[in-house]
Amino acid sequence: MDVDAVRTFVVVADNGQFQAAADELGISQQAVSKRIAALERHLGVALLVRTTRGSRPSVDGQVFLPHARKVLTAVEQAEHAVQPGSRPLRVDVLNRRIAPAQAVYRFYRSRPDAGLDAVTLGRENAAQAVQAVLEGTVDASFRAVPADQVPAGISAERIADAPLQLLVGPAHPLANAPAIRPADLAAHRIWVPGIRPGTEWSAFYDALAEEFGLSIDALGPNFGDEALMDALADSASLATLVGAGDRYLWPQAHDLRRISLLDPTPVYPHTLLFRTGDRHPVLTELRGHLRAAVPETSGDVWVPRWACM
Template identity: 40%
Template sequence: MELDLGAVRAFVAVADCQHFSEAADQLGLTQQAISKRIAKLEAGLGTTLFQRSRHGSDLTEDGTTFLPHARALIALADQATESVLGCARPLRVDVLETRLAATELIRAFHHAHAGVEVDIITSSGLRSGRGALVNGTIDVAFARVVGALDPSIEYIPAYLEPLHVLIGRKHPLATSRQIRLRDLTDSVARMPGNEPGSEWALFYDDLAEDFRLTIDTSGPDFGLDHLLDDIADSADSFIFTGERLRAPWHPEVVQIPIVEPIACYPHSMLWQRRNRHPALPRLIDYVAADFRPFDPEIHWLPPAELCSGRWGSTRESVTR
C-alpha cells in the first residue's frame, strides 16, 4: 500500500500524546479527523495500532513495531520540505503556557533579533514536546527535562527561575519582604488540577519532600484568576509562582521571593539535532549567553538536575 503521510503523522501524534483529543489539538485537526486517519492507516496495514480505553490509547505490539519507522518517514518528509521552505517560515517554539518564563525569554530574543519570525505554540510540556521535536512539528521546546530523551534531541540549560509565592494579605507572612521555605511548613501550597507525573509535578514533589511542605492538588482548576481569589480569602494557603510569571494583579495578594535557599525551577531548551532552521543557532547562542549557572551556596535544585551535571555552566559548543 501507499502510505498517507497525514495518517502517519496522526499516528505518531497519538502515540506521543496517548490521547486522540490531545493529538488533534497538536495537529490543529478535529478528533473525528484524527480518528478517520488512524482508521484508514489501520485498514491499509491490516492491523490494529492502538488499544483504546477510557484512560487513553496505548500502542499495540504492531503499533510499537511501526512507530520508529513512522517517525523516520515523517522526519524524512519534513527534511525534504525544509530543504526548500525552511528559510521561509517562522521558528516554531513550544512553551507550556504563555504566562511563564520561557515566553518572556523568547520575547526578549525576538526584541534583540527583530528579523526573526517566531510562532509560539502551547502544549502539555515534555510529554508532547518529545514527539513534536522528533517529528518536526516544532523546532524548539522549553521544559524541565526528566527521563530519557530520543537520541536525536539535544538540550541546554536555559534558565534557573527563582520561585516566589503569591500569598493573601490575611496570611501571617504577608508583610514579609522574603520568605524561607521552612516558614511555609504550616501552610498549604495550592495546585489544583496539577498533573501527576508531569515534569513540574515531580519538581514540586521533590521540593515538598526536602522541606516538609504540604501541596494540595485537589480541584477543579478554574484558572489563575479564580485561584487568586481563593488565596486572598485564606490565612493558611499560598501559590508557588516563578519570578517571571505574569500573574494578574490582585489587590489582596502579594508576591514575595523565596530565600535561604532560593528554590529554582530549571527550564531547558530542547531541539532536534537535524533541524536546520536558520534562526535556531542564533537562539541557542542567545540562551547560552544569558544563562546564569547554579550556585550551591544559595540555590536549591531537585536531585535529578544535580546529578545531570549540566546546571553548573553553559554549554560551550553545539554540534550542528
C-alpha cells in the first residue's frame, strides 16, 4: 500500500476539498486525484463521495479512516526511531573487563545523558562482528581486525590501543621486575585461558608468540577470571598477559603484580568498526573521547603486521 496515497486520503478527508489537500501536500490537484484513484483500486472500494461542495468519506472511507491515521502515526514513529540520535548508540565491547569497555564506561560517566547501550556479541569472531555492524545489529564494535578484511561500507579506526602487561603472583621470578622486554619472556610459560582458534585474539597471540619466541598456551579448562587470579597467586611459574586498561580484581592477599613490557611494548590494536557515514551524534562524541584517552606508550611499540593503521 502506498503510504503517500494513504496520507493524501487522510488530508482530503480532513479538508473536504481536493484543491485544499493539494495545497497542503504541495502537489497538484491532478496528483491528488491519481493517488486517491490508485488507493481505491488497491482496496477495491470507493473511499470518497464527490459532491458539488467537495468530498467526504464514503461508508467504507469512514471505516478505513481511523486505520489510515494509525498507519501514518506508525510510519512517523518508525522514521523517528532511526533518525540519528533518536535512539541509543549500540556498541559491542566484546568483553566488559577489557580496556575498550572501560573507556566506553568512562565516556558514559562523563556524559550520563548520552544515549548509549553497551553490549557483548558473545562468541562471534571479527568477521561476524563486521557483519553485525553492516546489518545494523550494532552501531559499532571493538575488534582487532586485519586491514584487508574491512569490507566496503565499514570504517575502521584504531582508537583504543591497549599496551600489554605481564601479570604474575608474588613467587614468580619476575615478580619484582619494574619492567621486562618481551623477548625475555621466552623462558617463561604464559597462560591465556580462553584462546579459541579462529578468534582475533588467537591470531594476535599467535603473532606475538612467533615474533618474540614466546610460549603462550590455553591448556586446561577455563574456569573464569577469578580462577585465573587464584592460579597466578599460587604459582611460582605461571604468568598471563593483560591490557594496561583492563579491569581485573583479586583479593589483596593474592599480591599479584602488573609488570610493564618495554622495548618494544606489545599493543593489542583494538579498532572501532562503524558504518561509513553514520551520523549518530553519540558515535561522534565517543570517537572524540577515545582519541583523547589513548594511553601513551614510551619507546617502540609492536602490533601485528595485519593490524589496521
